[in-house]
Amino acid sequence: MSKDTLNLAQMQEQTLQLEQQSKLKQLVNEDLRKQEESVRKHHQTFLESLRTAGTLFGEGFRAFVTDQDKVTATVAGLTLLAVGVYSAKNATLVAGRFIQARLGKPSLVRETSRITVLEALRHPIQVVSRRLLSRPQDALEGVVLCPSLEARVRDIAIATRNTKKNRGLYRHILLYGPPGTGKTLFAKKLALHSGMDYAIMTGGDVAPMGREGVTAMHKLFDWALLLVPKAGTFSLQEKISEDLRATLNAFLYRTGQHSNKFMLILASCHPEQFDWAINACIDVMVHFDLPGQEERARLVRMYLDEYVLKPATEGKQRLKLAQFDYGRKCLEVARLTEGMSCRKIAQLAVSWQATAYGSKDGVLTEAMMDACVQDAVQQHQQMMRWLKGERPGPEDEQPSS
DSSP states (O other), X not given: OHHHHHHHHHHHHXXXXXXXXHXXXXXHHHHHHHHHHHXXXXXXXXXXXXXXHXXXXXXXXXXXXXXXXXXXXXXXXXXXXXXXXXXXXXXXXXXXXXXHHHHSOOTTOSEESSOOHHXXXXXXXXXXXXXXXXXXXXTTTTOOOOHHHHHHHHHHHHHHHHXXXXXXXXXXXXXXXXXXXXXXXXXXXXXXXXXXXXXXXXXXXXXXGGGGHHHHHHHHHHHOSEEEEOTTTTBOOSSOOHHHHHHHHHHHHHHXXXXXXXXXXXXXXXXXXXXXXXXXTXXXXXXXXXXXXXXXXXXXXXXXXXXXXXXXXXXXXXXXXXXXXXXXXXXXXXXXXXXXXXXXXXXXXXXXXXXXXXSSSOEEOHHHHHHHHHHHHHHHHHHHHHHHTOOOOGGGSSOOO
């Protein structure tokens, strides 16, 4: 009995499994049929869309081709688009060259007061504040000259400033005299006083440029308002290269006539070495001579205050000044430094500062100042002997104490 029951149960279980497998096959077949139907409908819809699009495109193209006005308008639009793209490309190149010529510093410029693009990007706040807070300076601020020369250069400064205000024609000026007498310094002050930007160039930078010298020269004149070529820029020579001659011709072309766009100031210690064509461009000649005793006294007081007294009173540096009669000492130093230029007196004041820094306690005494003065006078006398072609004597070979 138990064996028949077990067999019956097994047969029922097999029958149930067969029914489940049959139902599963029916479901799978139904899903496949639905997927095939969906793919067939999607394919049919896609083909109908292509036929519709092709029909619409063909009808539109046929209508466009048969309409002469539309064809003309389309051709004109494409032509204008091509011209616009070409013009924009070339305009960008031209604008880039213009910005580089106006804002980029030319290669011949060694020093300038003009703000370059690189400087503006590095220090934007300082550049803006400097421009907004800047005021016209006195043309003789920090420049010590004799009364007659001071009156003359002040008249030049006033005339130059009014010339710029009224957009008149600038005069070209030659400043000549011994080195270190304030020629370049006055040119800078004149530019700042007149509201102009100056650019300083040197003669040593012109010759190595070769064929590029002409382009660089024109770029320089297009860029600066007040040019200060240093001594030796265009010296008088019997033999001159073709490239340098071409650069000289470019310089003469730009300076041959007066202009309301730039001003030329030549600063030279040897004006007789200039090419005669350069001398023909000069309107005003101003001689800067060595300072007299009164001017030297003013210079000593000015540089003593700048390099010694101010740092000592501020207390921020390791520098102090002993108590003695400063006014008397300035007059004494002015008497001993006869024949020395403004630059030499400034170097003397710097040596006072360096001597104080080198001392144990940082105090500059009267004896230390006298030693610096004695050493500076001996060096100046030695340089004068070299200038005259004399050989140093036995006393010059020993170092000063």
